[in-house]
Amino acid sequence: MNLKTFSIDLKNKKRLIPQVLTLLSIILIISYFTFNAQVNMDNRGIAFGFGFLTQEASFDIGFSLIDYDGSDSYARAFLVGLLNTLLVSVIGIFFATVIGVTVGIGRLSSNYLVAKFSEVYVEVFRNIPLLLQLFFWYFAALRALPLPEEAINFNDISYLTVKGWYVPKFLWTNFSIFISSIIATIIAITFISKHAKKQREDYGKHIPSFYISAALLFVIPALSFIFGGVTLDFEIPVLEQMSATIFNFRGGVSIIPELMSLAMALSMYTATFIAENVRAGILGIGKGQKEAAASIGLTKAQILKLVVLPQALRIIIPPTTNQYLNLTKNSSLAAAIAYPDIVLVFAGTALMQTGRAIEIVSITMGTYLLISLSISSLMNWYNKRVAIKEK
């Protein structure tokens, strides 16, 4: 759409009228709402604005990835909520992918039991509302876990209790050097795989890029430990007696039950959809493709790597990205079990305290919109890149 076509549009009356009417009605509705909102806010004596973000939040948040206490601002509370949302989304996406791919392949297994088991899993978990699954894990399953003094013990380093899952805490020194070494590794691996591909395509030389990459993945971080002064210690949680009857764990990291149940519900629910995508992707590859690949002498592993996966991924990835997006949006159900995500912290507590409905709901929705739009534009870019170029 450029200016020239628009000016042509303007000349054409039949095309002009509906467009003007649409725009006019949109403007009318928006200005009607804005006018009402202005009147309502004047009556309540509040002025529209985002100045409240710098005010002191004066409420506590039970679980936070960054330092936060009541004296911090609303903006920082928002950041805590956003990070919690992203944390549970990333955990959920990881497990949903692992379960989803396993179950999706399982449904196509020649093993009757495995195929049936996977099918039952998909049909059960796909057809129960996510909120009910979340409530089940949180209010029924995880509440049945033992008290700290009778915790389920994993080799004396990790304990599962009704109050949460206590895992060792990583104590890093010179963590930034370690991170830089990881980044360096990633850059090196990309470079080597590109170089190997070029060598293979241009000169037919084979470079074992996989083994080199695997070696680099160990060697460079190891070097950062030896020469970079990076050290890693573990703080193992220990049971302590608080009073005559109350025990609790001290030290380590506590994964709160809210986070656990949310991650479980999200990943198990979304996994069913990913499993169906994976199944559709693998079924979408014609038998002829595999037979043709076999007839030119490729091994089974080569067929999978060079023929099946590149085509199957093209079918699998777009709907799966969509599921990742759904998972991120569904993580807002956290508000139902009091996991302090962006909806609970910001659209719940902060809204209750400040009464600034319009600003806070807009910020919350805008944040989700930003996440969605950036992921979907990334997906569109990927789709364009991998699309089969037809002539």
Place this chain on the structure above:
Amino acid sequence: MNLILLKPSKENLQSYLVLGIGLLIIGFFDIISNTFFDFNITGYLPSLISYFSPLLLGALGLYFIRIEYSGNKTLDIINKNLNSNNFNAILSLIVIFILIKYVPSLLNWTFFDANFIGNTKEDCTGDGACWIFVKVWFNRFMYGMYPDAEQWRINLSFLVLLASIGSIFIFPLKFKNYIILFLLFIFPVIALNLISGGIFGLKWIETGAWGGLSLTFIVSAFALIFCFPIGVFLALGRRSDLPAIKYSSIGFIELWRGVPLITVLFMSAVMFPMFLPDGTYMDKLMRVIIAITLFEAAYMAEVVRGGLQALPRGQYDAAKSLGMGYWRMHLLIILPQALKLVIPGIANTFLALVKDTPLIFVVGLLELAGMIGLAKTNPKWLGMAAEGYVFAAFVFWVICFAMSRYSQNLEEKLSTER
């Protein structure tokens, strides 16, 4: 010699069959005695080996009975489906062991140790589930706080709905359109008036009292009816070649699709009243239905757009060559075909809608999941969360599974017709 001994084949079928089945039986005996009698027959071994002993014994047993074309039909079927290689054999064993370990205790909890008789929590004496909780609260779970004496009104509305849907299939095609028109335009008005009352001497029942499973259906049915036409318009708008209409449709669709339903409901609860003139009040349920309608309309628009895109260009050209205008072309030629194509998609959208309705708890409306949340915090019925949520999950599962099967059948039927 050694090789022949370890290689099961048709010649030594009998001996390997006995050996393999024997090993399998020992493996199963091990896991069963472990699970049900707390007795570990391989307890003298190191704990790691003892833990995996049923798996090792079973895998070895399955290896010995893996004989191709043995001539024994049952054996061949087992080998083909469960035991085609070592990996599959171990997978089969793991699945069977999981079933042995967990299914009996699950069945015990649900049925054999469960309590069905009685009216109070104290009647629940067994170890299993306390279904008395569901029995006592069943009425609330279905109708919310709707007064008992008036519940026939909800039942009647649903009977009319079911009867008219059923009559679509019974009556000849001629009446079909009238029934659909009745369902779309007249029935919602009748049902709304019947359930809320206030006319014809029916007692007025405010929407705050509506709840339970019936509210799930009310919300999803109304949202579906309203979101359908909006979705069709948005889809047409998105495919329009008029830029102002096209981009405002895209903006509207992407806005709703980009945010979670829960924030939309928050918006309807706390932000929307600010947009209305001072002093006006809009019913909470109505706001929720509007919010869900707009939200689902965006998804519906994308489904309908899929149908519009799938139609061959020739259909448009043919309609235009007959001199049809935009609306006549779409109403008579394009939409009937496009909508038929996307019936499964519409069914899936409806399925998602039904699964989303429990979220209305955030604005204080209590459908089935919300009512269970309320009931489990009742001081007389504490500790009944598992029973309540399992019951709700079962109810929703039956509804959603039936719907998804129906849409899958439609999909298959439509794909073969084309």
